[in-house]
Amino acid sequence: MKLPAAAEQALEAFTACPGWEQRARLLLQWGQQLPTLSEAECCEANRVHGCESQVWLLAERQGESWKFRANSDARLLRGLLAVLLARVNGLKASELTSVDLHDWFSQLGLARQLTPSRSNGLQAVLQRMRQLIQTEG
Incomplete structure (x- = not known):
C-alpha cells in the first residue's frame, strides 16, 4: 500500500535524523503543527480512553477516505x-x-523510544479511529 504524502514526508524527515535527540526535537515540532481543537471539541465524547494523558480524537469522512484530528x-x-x-x-x-x-x-526510528504506556495509548487511539469509522461508515 502506498503511503499518503504526509507519511512520506514524515518518513523522510525522521529517517534523516542521526539520533534520538534530533528525532525527539522533530517530534515536538510536528506536535506544534497539529491544528488545535476547540474547547467544545475537547469533550468527554471525543476523549480516547486507554491513554494516560488526555487525548481527544475526531473523525470526518471525505468522500471515500477519512480525515482525523487529534x-x-x-x-x-x-x-x-x-x-x-x-x-x-x-x-x-x-x-x-x-x-x-x-x-x-x-x-520512523521511534519504536524503541515508545514506552509500553505510550504504545498502549497509541493503540487505543488507532482502535478509536477504527470504531469511529465503523460508526460513521
Whole structure:
C-alpha cells in the first residue's frame, strides 16, 4: 500500500535524523503543527480512553477516505499523534484496518523510544479511529 504524502514526508524527515535527540526535537515540532481543537471539541465524547494523558480524537469522512484530528495535553504525545495522523489521514476504511502501528513507528526510528504506556495509548487511539469509522461508515 502506498503511503499518503504526509507519511512520506514524515518518513523522510525522521529517517534523516542521526539520533534520538534530533528525532525527539522533530517530534515536538510536528506536535506544534497539529491544528488545535476547540474547547467544545475537547469533550468527554471525543476523549480516547486507554491513554494516560488526555487525548481527544475526531473523525470526518471525505468522500471515500477519512480525515482525523487529534490533540493531547502532553507535548511528546502530540508529536506522536501528528506522525500517526500523517500515516492515516486520507486512507479508506479498508486501508485503515491494516495499518500496523509498530511497523510505522519502527520505520520512523521511534519504536524503541515508545514506552509500553505510550504504545498502549497509541493503540487505543488507532482502535478509536477504527470504531469511529465503523460508526460513521
